[in-house]
Amino acid sequence: MAELILDVKDISKTFPGVRALDRVSFDLRKGEVHALVGENGAGKSTLMKILSGVYQPDGGTLTYKGKEVHFQSARESSEAGIGIIYQELNLVPHLTVAQNIYMGREPRTALGYLDDRKMNVDAAKILAELNVDISPAVRLNKLSISKQQMVEIAKALSKDSEVLIMDEPTSALTETEIDELFKVIHKLRSRGVGIIYISHRLEELKHIVDRITVFRDGRYISTTNYADITMEEIINKMVGRKLENMFPVRKNLPTQKKLLEVRHIVHGSILRDISFDLYEGEILGLSGLMGAGRSELARAIFGADPRDSGDIIRDGKKLDIRSPADAIRHGIAYLSENRKEEGLAVKMRIDQNVTMANLPEVSKRFGIISSAQELQATQNYVDELDIRTPSLVQVVNHLSGGNQQKVVVAKWLFRDSRILIFDEPTRGIDVGAKFAIYELIERLARKGVGVIVISSELPEILGMTDRVLVLHEGRLTATLRTKDTSQEEILNYAAGLGA
Amino acid sequence: MANENLQNASGQAEAEVRAKPGRKKLALGQFVIFGAFVFLFILFSVVAKNFFTMRNVLTLALQTSTVTLMGIGVTFTIITGGIDLSIGSVIALTGTIAVIAANSGMAIWLSMVMGLLTGVLCGFLNGAMITGLRIPPFIATLGMMMVARGFVLTITNAMSKPAPDAFGHLGNDTLFSFSQKFPGIGYPVFIMIAVAIIFGFILRKTRVGRYTYAIGSNEEASRLSGIKVARIKVIAYMISGFCAALAGIILASRMVTSQPNGGISYELNAIAASVIGGTSLMGGIGTVAGAVIGSFIIGVLGVGLTMSGASFFVQQIAIGLVVIGSVAIDQIRYKKK
CATH class of the missing domain: 3.40.50.300 (P-loop containing nucleotide triphosphate hydrolases)
Structure with missing residues (x-):
């Protein structure tokens, strides 16, 4: 079994009036794709925001590469090597691919000028590693959504990310584009990157996922090898709760009109x-x-x-x-x-x-x-x-x-x-x-x-x-x-x- | 469990008072601005010897009427979330058109109506560009500012022409002229008061006014509420054009000449007046009363500083600081909330 790169233990997070996470646990190995599923409000996004340093947990421990960490900001988490690709892409459409990849960390010459040549060469290298055909000098808004997503991935890799979080990465993609994305995910996995994959589309998980964890109502439900669980079981775990008396009784029947x-x-x-x-x-x-x-x-x-x-x-x-x-x-x-x-x-x-x-x-x-x-x-x-x-x-x-x-x-x-x-x-x-x-x-x-x-x-x-x-x-x-x-x-x- | 939640909710709500129709409160911001105006007025009355004389106060009102009229009009466009930069040029164009019409033998009143229609047309074109072609208001009205200016300079060859004497009555005649001490109140002052009351009423009390605020506050919500957004915006720019035309005709009438070079950068004073009066460039907020007070602050500063011996350049500095200061105060108050 590959070594653990990330270990979340008993993490809790409370917002005014809402217990978003209640002592949840989650771990990630090197070179694995670990799916995290659950209905809206299950706490997936909250956990991702804690991993990426946007939120700080109220309790529990976060161990990354064998050391306990307390990320205070998104920058700290990103510098430590945790990359996150949000559902809404965080790129600047009017800049080039390379400029987007190196935003905020642009290589400079000895004189302090921006070193565009080095930036483009470096960006091309990363894109080539991903096997994607994108020119680093092209403006981002000329690319399809899936290509833009590849740029996000390249950006995360350029920071030497060892953990990559993908939040609903396929929601805006066509089927061929999804295939392209999966190829890249396979490649990353073989390089030893640990990937947390969040998706509502359960049917697509079978192509890529090693393990699957279910959250429900801010609580941890289960972690299983994907091979050992059926779709039906996953859905049952996600839904899980009995319908409580949260709704008013319907006092009329719809008419036939x-x-x-x-x-x-x-x-x-x-x-x-x-x-x-x-x-x-x-x-x-x-x-x-x-x-x-x-x-x-x-x-x-x-x-x-x-x-x-x-x-x-x-x-x-x-x-x-x-x-x-x-x-x-x-x-x-x-x-x-x-x-x-x-x-x-x-x-x-x-x-x-x-x-x-x-x-x-x-x-x-x-x-x-x-x-x-x-x-x-x-x-x-x-x-x-x-x-x-x-x-x-x-x-x-x-x-x-x-x-x-x-x-x-x-x-x-x-x-x-x-x-x-x-x-x-x-x-x-x-x-x-x-x-x-x-x-x-x-x-x-x-x-x-x-x-x-x-x-x-x-x-x-x-x-x-x-x-x-x-x-x-x-x-x-x-x-x-x-x-x-x-x-x-x-x-x-x-x-x-x-x- | 649900019942428990419900009880909690109603328990919290007990602390809140039951809804009652509230009394309309004048916004605090307007008090501050009005206070500033009174303060400046008293200050200059003490500092400048002849400031607080009836003659001077009347002159001040007369001079300020142009900026006030423009400020009222441009306030409508700013509340929708837009801007109207063309009004300075529209002043020159409409006044000149009216003078040309009068010189061609048209009845004076009719020539002035021609001028007003020209202003309304400019506003309509602004609105049509903004809503039909989706050109940002800043750009559309900037373009109109150049086109209108260029047009008036072309048709006049950049030369002022005298108008018939009768054309000057509107700008120079007064009412209630009893004595040397009280030279009477100029017609433009009455026009300004009437316009302030009418457009203040439109903005506060009519559907057009309400929709103007609604669009500036949330254009998409307005559209989804069935408001005809484009129509209301066009009306706002037509009001701005109309008010600028009134100002242009008054200006031409006071000089009894056409002024193709007149009104340059007046739009900035009008916008400044509106902003000093509490209008937000983000849209949704602003009043006619604010624009009027804002104009008078600029007017008092101008006259007062001149009479205190300060140069025109110092006046510019003072007005600039007031614009920045008034918005800064708004921002600080907003942040505290």
Whole structure:
């Protein structure tokens, strides 16, 4: 057995209100690819940030190359030889490949000038070792995403990294590009680099992984040789928990009345011919892995992104939706997963946010806004949705995440929306406040609103919805009745494995 | 378990007061700025002998009216997250167009309307470039600044032309002229007050104003809320063009000549006035009242320092320091929050 290069023992990390890691352990050998899997919130990213020095653990020990280490910054970890490749590439598009590889450590001549020639030669050497055909002098933004990823890897190797952490490296790659990446990973492994490989795509692990560790809810579950475990067992370990009573009881059944018919939505290779129905009073889940096209589907229906073809039909009539304004006019609302970036005007007040999508309702002639009506409407929603705020004219930036979400909901209710699309409605919201959001969604459905819930948290999908649509790489792979399905089944369809 | 969480949540919330309609508070920043204005005013009244005379105060108001008008207009564009650099040139162009129209025998009021329309058109073109062609506001209005200036210099051969005497009434006549001691209040001052009230009202109380803030605060959220972002932006630049045109016509009228070389770098004073008044170049924040006070601070500094014997160059230094200082104070206050 190869020697251990990294040994994590009983590491804990607590954030205000959340125990992100609870005495987890993990080890890595030289020349091995060790997969780390788990659902969202399992603690994978937190552990990676501790290994790369971004966070400091509250307890436990970190042993690297036989010595206990305490990384205080990303720089320390990187200098020690731990390289990390984030899901979002951290490169500068307008600089050349070589400039990116040596950023911050540019070779200089004796006179202190930048030594571009040496930099390009060195970069070419590293790229050649990886067997990739990239010129060091080419500007980064001329390269495909996979080539850019190779540059990230080259950058990590140029620092003589002995441990390489890859966080969802294939999420933006095509199949041939993934093959290329795997070749490089094999090569690195044979050179003795230890690789921690994080991925949601369980099916791709079989090509590269030696061992696999499962985390769940911030806890360590198991480590196994990949050869000794089945896909089903992995999924069981990932899901593991029994559904607790975290969700309100559904008090109504969806009606048979179609509220919205979506037909043959196509948008490049992101959305490939998606059709489904939404019924009055229904809560419809939209599940899938990252990059499966869930938000894109919602945005296409809402007119926020263009679509190549496809119809959106309400009451037998095709709706002409080309912009959010069109969709809103037809009673469709979209609550973005990025609340602060796309949902709220955070510098503005609660009342101003609530009325933002329906100002004419509180306006007199000549577009003059009636403050009295505006405050009255806001008061109604603050009461109805139980928004906790010291005043109606509070700037929304100062509210908690749960209350901000309620303000967005209030905005759409004030607009009389009949179809509400929630994109990750409980992201970044405390556990306690989540229940309030679930209750709210349930109440909306009871009133006959059609609700679509996009969520990466399967318990949420199973606990809340009547039916589930599962997407895989832009295709609808399954439409399931929630009460007849399971996390395992959904995950299978989401991974493109079929039933 | 869920119930427990729920109880915790409501327990925490008990500390918070139930929602009540809050009273509108004047932003602290505006108090500070207004205080600074009063302070400067008193300071110069003590230091400069003839500063605090009725005649001087009236002159100050008259002189400041141009920058104030421009400052009000440009504030709209800055709140959307943009900028309008073209207004200095628009002043020269619109005033000159009005004078040319008047000289061609057109009725004076109609010639002035021509000037106003020219300004609105410039603003419309700015807005169209920014929203239609997606040119950054800085670049689009910089281009417009050069084109408008070049255009007015070309059609006039860079020469000032006198206007009919009647053209001068707007800029030089006064109301309430009772005596030597009280020479009356110039029409431009009334125009300035009316524009401040009307556009202040638009910004605070109408949908156009609300959308202006919303776009500056979060353009994507605004779009996803169904706001017609492009239309509102174009309106903001048209308002800026309109206000600059008013300033241009007043300036031409006061001189009773066309001023193809006039208004150079006035846009910077207007932007400075707006910023001193608390407008954020990041968008989403700013008021008409702030722009007015900001303009008057610049005006008082200018007149006061001149009367105290300081040179024009020293005035520049003072105004520059005030711009930097006012924003620095904002930043420090913001950080503390």
